[in-house]
Amino acid sequence: MSKMLKKSLLWPFAVVAAIGFLSMGCSSNGEFGSSSDAAEKVYVAPGEHDEFYGFFSGGYNGQLGVYGLPSGRHIFTIPVFSQAAVNGWGYNEETKPMFQTSDGFVPWGDAHHPELSQTNGETDGRWVFINENNTPRIARIGLDEFRTQEIIEIPNSAGNHASSFVTPNTEYVTAATRFSVPMDEDNLQNMDVSIDSYKDNFQGTISFIKVSDEGHMNIDFQIRMPGFNYDLSHSGKGPSDGWAFFTSYNSEEAHTMLEINASKNDKDYIAAINWEKAAEYAANGEGKMIPGEHYRNYIDHEEGGVAKSELIEEVRVLDPRELDGLVYFLPTPKSPHGVDVDPSGRYIAAGGKLSTVIPVHSFDKMMTAIENEDFEGEEQGIPVLNYESILHGEVENPGLGPLHTEFDDKGNAYTTAFISSEIVKWDVETLEVVDRIDVYYSPGHLMIPGGDSQNPDGKYLVALNKITKDRYLPTGPEMFHSAQLIDISGEKMQLLLDFPTEGEPHYAQGIAAEKVKENQKRFYEIEGNNHPHAAKSEKETRVERDGNEVHVYMTTIRSHFAPDNIEGIKVGDEVYFHVTNLEQDWDVPHGFAMKGANNAELLIMPGETMTLKWEPKKVGVFPFYCTDFCSALHQEMQGYVRVSSEDSDVEVSYSTGQS
Amino acid sequence: MKISKIVGLMTVTILLLIGCEGGSDTNTEATANKEVEQELTEFEMTNGIGPVNEEITIDEIDPELAKEGMQVFDMKCGACHKMDSRYVGPPLGGIMNTRTPAYVMNMILNPEEMLEKHPIAKSVGSEYPTRMTNQQLTREKARAVVEYLAQESQ
Ligand SMILES: [Cu+2]
Numbered sequence: 001m002s003k004m005l006k007k008s009l010l011w012p013f014a015v016v017a018a019i020g021f022l023s024m025g026c027s028s029n030g031e032f033g034s035s036s037d038a039a040e041k042v043y044v045a046p047g048e049h050d051e052f053y054g055f056f057s058g059g060y061n062g063q064l065g066v067y068g069l070p071s072g073r074h075i076f077t078i079p080v081f082s083q084a085a086v087n088g089w090g091y092n093e094e095t096k097p098m099f100q101t102s103d104g105f106v107p108w109g110d111a112h113h114p115e116l117s118q119t120n121g122e123t124d125g126r127w128v129f130i131n132e133n134n135t136p137r138i139a140r141i142g143l144d145e146f147r148t149q150e151i152i153e154i155p156n157s158a159g160n161h162a163s164s165f166v167t168p169n170t171e172y173v174t175a176a177t178r179f180s181v182p183m184d185e186d187n188l189q190n191m192d193v194s195i196d197s198y199k200d201n202f203q204g205t206i207s208f209i210k211v212s213d214e215g216h217m218n219i220d221f222q223i224r225m226p227g228f229n230y231d232l233s234h235s236g237k238g239p240s241d242g243w244a245f246f247t248s249y250n251s252e253e254a255h256t257m258l259e260i261n262a263s264k265n266d267k268d269y270i271a272a273i274n275w276e277k278a279a280e281y282a283a284n285g286e287g288k289m290i291p292g293e294h295y296r297n298y299i300d301h302e303e304g305g306v307a308k309s310e311l312i313e314e315v316r317v318l319d320p321r322e323l324d325g326l327v328y329f330l331p332t333p334k335s336p337h338g339v340d341v342d343p344s345g346r347y348i349a350a351g352g353k354l355s356t357v358i359p360v361h362s363f364d365k366m367m368t369a370i371e372n373e374d375f376e377g378e379e380q381g382i383p384v385l386n387y388e389s390i391l392h393g394e395v396e397n398p399g400l401g402p403l404h405t406e407f408d409d410k411g412n413a414y415t416t417a418f419i420s421s422e423i424v425k426w427d428v429e430t431l432e433v434v435d436r437i438d439v440y441y442s443p444g445h446l447m448i449p450g451g452d453s454q455n456p457d458g459k460y461l462v463a464l465n466k467i468t469k470d471r472y473l474p475t476g477p478e479m480f481h482s483a484q485l486i487d488i489s490g491e492k493m494q495l496l497l498d499f500p501t502e503g504e505p506h507y508a509q510g511i512a513a514e515k516v517k518e519n520q521k522r523f524y525e526i527e528g529n530n531h532p533h534a535a536k537s538e539k540e541t542r543v544e545r546d547g548n549e550v551h552v553y554m555t556t557i558r559s560h561f562a563p564d565n566i567e568g569i570k571v572g573d574e575v576y577f578h579v580t581n582l583e584q585d586w587d588v589p590h591g592f593a594m595k596g597a598n599n600a601e602l603l604i605m606p607g608e609t610m611t612l613k614w615e616p617k618k619v620g621v622f623p624f625y626c627t628d629f630c631s632a633l634h635q636e637m638q639g640y641v642r643v644s645s646e647d648s649d650v651e652v653s654y655s656t657g658q659s
Numbered sequence: 660m661k662i663s664k665i666v667g668l669m670t671v672t673i674l675l676l677i678g679c680e681g682g683s684d685t686n687t688e689a690t691a692n693k694e695v696e697q698e699l700t701e702f703e704m705t706n707g708i709g710p711v712n713e714e715i716t717i718d719e720i721d722p723e724l725a726k727e728g729m730q731v732f733d734m735k736c737g738a739c740h741k742m743d744s745r746y747v748g749p750p751l752g753g754i755m756n757t758r759t760p761a762y763v764m765n766m767i768l769n770p771e772e773m774l775e776k777h778p779i780a781k782s783v784g785s786e787y788p789t790r791m792t793n794q795q796l797t798r799e800k801a802r803a804v805v806e807y808l809a810q811e812s813q
Contacts (some may be wrong), residue, residue, distance in 0.1 A: 523795070526734055537733040557738040558789050560747065582738050584795040633788055657746065 038496040041487060044071040049517075052449050052510045054462065055114045055128050056483070058082075059504030062109045064130055064141060069449070069460055069510060070485055072499030080139045080148045081109025081132045083600075089148075091600035093576065093611035094531075097307040098297045101135055101153050110134045113164060113232075113445075113507040117211075121168040121237050121454030125515035127215055129164040129173050136160030138175055140215050145521045149299045152217045155292035155315055156188045156205045162233040162246050166211075168454065172275060173209040173217065176230035176246050180204040180253075187290045188224065188317065198255040202227035205317075206246060208275055217296065221282040221316045223273065223327065226380040227253050229262070230271075232338050232404075237454050238345030240363040242276035245348055247336040251379070262335070263354055267387065269329040269379070270339055270350060272366065277325055278318055287318035304531025304609060305524075321381035328370060329379055331387040332359050338404035338445075342413065342428050343454050347392055349413060351403040358402050358415055360431060362392035393431040399424045403444060404507075406451030408458025408488055414451075416443035416463065423463055423486065425493060437493040439484050442466040448488070449510030457512060461486040461493070464505045471498055481505060522586040524607030531609035533578035538562045543654045550575045550652070556590040556604065557582040558631040560656070561624070564639030568652035571616055571645055577602075577624075580609040590637070591627025601627050616643040699777065707765030707780070708772050710798060715760035720810045728800075728807030735794040736767075736804065742811055747789050755812035760805045766791070767801040 044050050050068030053075070058065055062082030066075045083090030083099070090099050090107055099105050109132035116123040127149075128141045136154035141147065154160050159178030166173050182191040182201040193201050204225040209217050228248035236243035251268045254261030281287060292315030300308050320327040330348075336359075338351035348361040368374075369389045376386045399417025402424075407413050412434070415424050421442055425435040445464045449457040463486065468479040480500035487494040526536055535541045535553040541562045544551045550573050555562050561579075569575055579592045583606035592602040594614050602610040616622065626637035644650045699708065706714060732740075739747035754763060766773050766780060770791040773780040784790065796804070 525795075538738040539733050555738055557747075558792060560738075562738065582735070583792060584735065585792050588792070631789060 038487075038494065042070040042072065042485065042497045044068065044073070049513055050075075051513060052457070052460070053513050053516055054447065054449075054508050054510045055116070056464070056501050056505040056508040057111045057114050057130060058502055059112070059506050060110055061503030062111050062132070063503065064111065064114060064128065065502050065505065066146065067483075067499070067501070068513075069462070070496065072483070072485060072497050074499075074502070076146060077502065078141055078146055078148060080130055080141065081111050081137065081151075083107045085600040087603035088600045088610060088612070091612075092602055093613055094306045094609075095299075097309040098148065098151055098299070100295045100297050100309040101137065102155070102293045102295060103135060106135045108134075109137060111139075111503075111506075112161060114509050115164050115166050115173070116509045116511055117170040118166055118168055118453055119170070121241075123450055123453055123509070123511045123515065124170075125511060125519065126170075128509065129166065131160050131163035131175060133159050133161050133178065136175070136177070138164045138173060138209060138217065140211075140217060142215070143516050144519045147299070149301075150215060150217055150297065152209065152219070152296045153294040154207050154209075154219070155294040156183065156222060156317075157207065162206075162230045165233045165235055165244070165452075167235045167244070167275065168237050168241050170211050172220070172235075172244075172279075173211060174206065174233055174235065174244050174246075174275075175209065176206040176225075176233060177204045178229055178231065180225075180227035180229065183224075189291070195255050198227065199253050202253065202255075204228060204230055204248075206230065206271070206273065208278065216298070218312070219292075219294070219315050221278060221287060221318050222292075223278065223318050223320060225271065225320075225327070226251075226382070228269070229258075231336070234339055234341050234452060235275075236341055236345055236363065237343070240341060240345040240348075242274060243363075244273045244275050245330075245339045245341065246271045246273065247332070247339045247350060249335040249337075265334070267331040267333045268335055269384070270332045270336060270348065270361070271382075272328045272330055274325055274327075278323075281318055281323050281326070282316055286323060287316050289314045290317050292317075302530060304529060304534060306531060325370075327382050328366070329382055329384040330361055330366065330390055331376070331384060332361075333357070340405040340407070340413075340452060342407050343409070343456055344428075345454070347428055349405045349415070351405060351415065353401050353403055353418070355402070357394035357396055358398045358405070358426070359394050360392045360428075361390050365392065366390045395424075395426050395431045395433065397433060398426065399436065404446055406446055406448040406461070407456055408448060408451070409456045410458060412458075412488075414446060414448065414461055414488070416446045418442050418444065418466075421465075423461070423493065425488075435491065435493055437486060437495065439463040439465055439486075439495075440471055440482065440498075441469070445505075445507040447508040447510055449512065451510075457510070459487070459489050460496075460510075461488045462508060462510070464501070464508060466504075468500075472500060483508075523584055523588075524605060526580075526582060526584060526607045529580065529607055529609060531578070531580070533576070533611060534609040535578070535580045537582070538656070541654075541656070543568070543652050545652050548573050552577045552654075554579045554592075555582050556580070556592070556626065556637075558588070559626075559633035559637045561592075561626070561637065561639045562656040563654035564656050565658075566640070566652075566654045567642040567644075568650045569616060569641055569643045570648060570650075571619060571643060573616060575614045575616065575641075577612045577614065578609055579604050579612070581606050583607070588630060589628050590630055592624060593627045594624045594641075595622045603628060616641075619643055619645050703777070706759050706761035707763075707769075708777055709765035709769030711761045711764045711768065711801075713761070715764065715802070715805070717755075717760055717806065717809045720813070721806055722810075724803050724806040725810040726807075728803035728805065728810075731796065731800045732804050732807055735796060735800075739789070739791075748787055748791060749783060751808055751811070753812050755805070755809040760802075760809070763805050763808060764798070764801040767794070767796055767804060768798065769793075 161178035163175035401419030742752035
């Protein structure tokens with residue numbers, strides 16, 4: 001393998017020795033980057049902040065990783081679609097409802113594409129959205145607290161891959177089904193039919209989720225689509241604002257061995273959807289309401305940060321066969337994966353993963369073709385435009401397996417080539433390849449901060465590689481995936497840094513730190529704690545029995561719990577520890593772990609209340625303690641619960657500081 | 660774009676030096692109390708260091724304000740301070756007989772600096788294993804707490 005050529009150099013100056021060894025890639029045009037130069041470019045001194053926040057989806061870990069760029073420091077992990085024992089996410093009583101779906105409690109999800117909210121086509125630092133593929137859901141994460149604040153389920157969907165992409169003012173978050181499934185003609189209900197009736201029965205849907213100024217999500221409408229596999233998406237911008245583009249593969253409508261059977265056609269389609277028109281149709285009551293049970297779960301900040309679940313029974317569905325001008329198909333070679341709109345909003349690039357060229361469509365030409373009804377036919381009632389009429393051009397020799405494209409602020413596009421393991425830089429106007437750089441190995445998505453917005457920060461590019469072998473010390477067969485930071489400020493791309501990322505990052509988004517930092521919550525004001533079970537002072541601490549339910553209203557502050565001695569609990573009780581952290585200082589959480597609890601710990605932020613449910617099964621005295629080293633006396637931060645037999649007559653009692 | 664390595668080295672060294680100076684401040688203080696005490700003004704010796712830099716006088720207790728102060732005290736201070744007995748922190752039942760209102764307000768609003776620099780705060784602090792935390796009271800709330808403590812000290 002020629003890619004194995006690499007060197008390890010030790011930075012000669014002691015000050016930067018902490019950076020350690022740098023692996024230096026050999027670019028395909030034979031030029032070596034200077035490793036010392038690279039070290040300076042990614043060096044962020046102790047105590048200094050990175051210039052960018054990078055949000056990396058965790059893929060199969062269901063979470064969102066936050067990294068500083070250019071240092072590659074792993075700053076934080078935000079639990080989203082998977083329970084996280086680290087802070088009780090999905091285990092404590094406040095967050096369990098976040099995992100509610102029409103299939104019941106679903107504690108794992110496959111997180112794919114983070115997308116920053118935008119205003120006027122620019123990232124605005126309010127939220128990150130991210131989709132789950134497996135149980136179709138979309139989450140909204142608030143960047144004021146770096147927490148998941150809302151999760152909405154998508155009905156009539158199976159594999160929510162082509163999401164969560166936003167329109168330029170975050171009017172909508174879009175979502176499309178990856179797998180088409182059998183749906184009855186009237187109500188799109190999943191049917192018990194033979195799989196080989198695919199062509200007759202299988203359909204897809206594309207959903208538009210309206211986002212309110214407060215971030216509240218609701219599905220405004222769905223569009224029923226032919227039974228293809230919908231893969232990725234991006235919204236138009238500037239002149240193409242009002243449109244959204246979705247790639248599809250399997251226009252063959254195969255249902256087995258798709259590797260062969262869905263790779264037959266020379267071209268599949270990009271679906272161009274006029275969402276502005278669709279929104280008008282929806283507002284005018286067009287289409288029809290059908291049953292479509294789905295949950296919206298949200299953290300209710302007005303009610304003390306306790307999650308609530310709301311069941312929504314219906315959804316509006318628009319049918320492009322009945323509503324004019326809603327959807328057009330753009331023929332696109334071949335099994336396209338990514339679809340990316342350049343910052344000017346004039347060009348739509350596809351990653352034809354089996355194609356030898358990158359097709360780039362022109363939005364202007366598309367509009368002209370629509371006006372002239374320049375169609376080469378129709379596909380299940382949807383007009384198919386003429387490939388030649390809408391094409392801006394094809395990028396020749398773009399590498400093997402082009403998948404995804406992002407853009408800089410100088411008119412260049414950057415495309416990952418999965419099979420040939422490189423990133424190819426090309427000019428959006430002339431379509432000429434102007435540079436290429438090898439990456440290690442097999443890049444899926446790539447990210448430039450703001451690189452899918454109207455105003456990219458064209459300084460850095462991150463390649464999200466799928467295979468890591470031999471980049472880091474071995475850890476058995478499984479390793480973290482590698483991300484590679486590449487300097488794109490000059491004419492030549494220069495590899496600066498490798499860093500491992502958690503899970504399987506699909507996509508990432510980056511934003512200037514200054515757009516986020518100012519709005520950061522440092523603690524929650526105890527006066528504003530509206531939790532129904534808060535004890536806002538040590539005076540309010542108490543233990544109350546209600547049948548076999550026992551509620552413990554407890555407080556924490558460095559370095560004690562109140563109460564810390566509790567008696568009168570019985571085997572078979574349901575004990576709820578409502579723990580309020582009375583601290584009002586940045587980064588002083590307290591933990592709460594109960595021996596034998598069947599869920600997780602609590603990690604309670606300053607000013608917050610969290611609830612742990614415990615069902616004691618044995619008689620005895622059981623300790624609890626603080627899990628987060630909070631002060632010199634952290635180790636002393638502990639307490640005891642006495643558990644008596646079911647028929648005992650020990651009365652509930654509790655105390656703090658009595659000896 | 661190329662920054663010379665020497666410039667880089669110098670920048671880092673300068674940063675480190677600045678850092679060291681900041682760090683050594685606290686060290687010298689710990690060993691040379693007197694020097695630091697001399698740095699405190701007479702006002703600060705009596706009224707503490709912090710945002711309250713004028714004398715606060717309480718002639719007659721305002722019961723409304725004291726009541727508000729009690730509520731704030733219960734929420735923000737009561738987990739560590741009792742009136743009549745040593746707890747996480749010292750008892751505060753008679754505190755207004757020994758400290759000025761401004762001193763107590765500064766202790767509430769600026770505990771980090773008080774515990775680091777003020778000889779009385781340092782000496783009391785050393786008797787307790789848990790350092791007083793900043794509970795982010797506003798100046799108005801700290802004032803109300805002082806009214807409450809003054810009432811309790813009568
Ligand atoms: Cu603790």
